Amino acid sequence: MPSNQNLDEVLKSRRSIRRFTTETPAKEDIEAIIQAGILAPFAALANTGKDGRKIIVISRNNQLLTQLANIVRKKAAVLAEQFKSQMDTNPFLQTQGQGFLKRLEMTAQQGPLGIGSAPYYIVVAEKKGIPDVQHQSISYCMENMWLKAASLGLGFHLVSITSQMEQDSEFCGLLNLPKGEYGLDGCAIGYPAQNPPQPTIASVEEVTTWFI
Numbered sequence: 134m135p136s137n138q139n140l141d142e143v144l145k146s147r148r149s150i151r152r153f154t155t156e157t158p159a160k161e162d163i164e165a166i167i168q169a170g171i172l173a174p175f176a177a178l179a180n181t182g183k184d185g186r187k188i189i190v191i192s193r194n195n196q197l198l199t200q201l202a203n204i205v206r207k208k209a210a211v212l213a214e215q216f217k218s219q220m221d222t223n224p225f226l227q228t229q230g231q232g233f234l235k236r237l238e239m240t241a242q243q244g245p246l247g248i249g250s251a252p253y254y255i256v257v258a259e260k261k262g263i264p265d266v267q268h269q270s271i272s273y274c275m276e277n278m279w280l281k282a283a284s285l286g287l288g289f290h291l292v293s294i295t296s297q298m299e300q301d302s303e304f305c306g307l308l309n310l311p312k313g314e315y316g317l318d319g320c321a322i323g324y325p326a327q328n329p330p331q332p333t334i335a336s337v338e339e340v341t342t343w344f345i
């Protein structure tokens with residue numbers, strides 16, 4: 134079936150693109166990406182009603198982006214300090230947390246990758262409910278958006294520090310979101326300025342245990 138082949142091609146073409154050209158994607162393309170996100174599943178028990186999922190698009194041309202980037206940068210510095218003191222008393226974090234600490238410190242020094250380095254920064258917000266599954270819902274939404282971006286020839290990467298901002302009144306206030314009521318995640322979208330090498334992907338055989 135041709136649609137099956139098309140889907141396989143899109144799945145294989147999806148990559149994290151972290152460098153973008155200066156060209157701004159058309160608004161219609163961003164709308165099509167958001168439409169794909171809306172089609173993603175959501176937790177019906179936790180989340181009913183029209184306010185359940187919100188998508189906020191901030192263009193590089195809007196000064197709001199600089200404000201958001203500065204707030205995230207400050208937050209990354211605070212999180213890095215907090216994480217460092219947790220590492221002092223937690224051997225697991227000491228061995229496993231170095232990469233995360235480095236990422237936080239880099240974000241504090243250089244600003245968050247994807248907020249200002251791409252034509253669009255998009256925040257997906259999902260209302261918190263019971264059960265507490267808003268982040269799973271956001272991930273499905275993000276994956277749909279990512280695949281749609283890939284199928285349109287657009288580059289995409291996750292900006293997952295966005296999820297650390299859901300309790301930040303300044304960040305939420307600027308996005309007109311009530312602080313603490315929504316789970317958040319973010320992504321950056323633009324035209325790709327890189328073609329990352331193919332990663333080594335495990336085979337079906339390597340990852341699967343069958344009981345049949």
Ligand SMILES: Cc1cc2nc3c(=O)[nH]c(=O)nc-3n(C[C@H](O)[C@H](O)[C@H](O)COP(=O)(O)O)c2cc1C
Pocket residue numbers: 147148149150151290291292293294329332
């Ligand atoms: C939960 C999660 C969080 C991620 N956060 C980020 C992020 O903040 N920034 C980023 O550039 N990539 C992020 N990534 C992307 C991964 O690094 C990437 O998907 C992985 O290295 C595989 O590369 P690919 O996306 O090109 O296939 C995240 C991926 C996942 C699943």
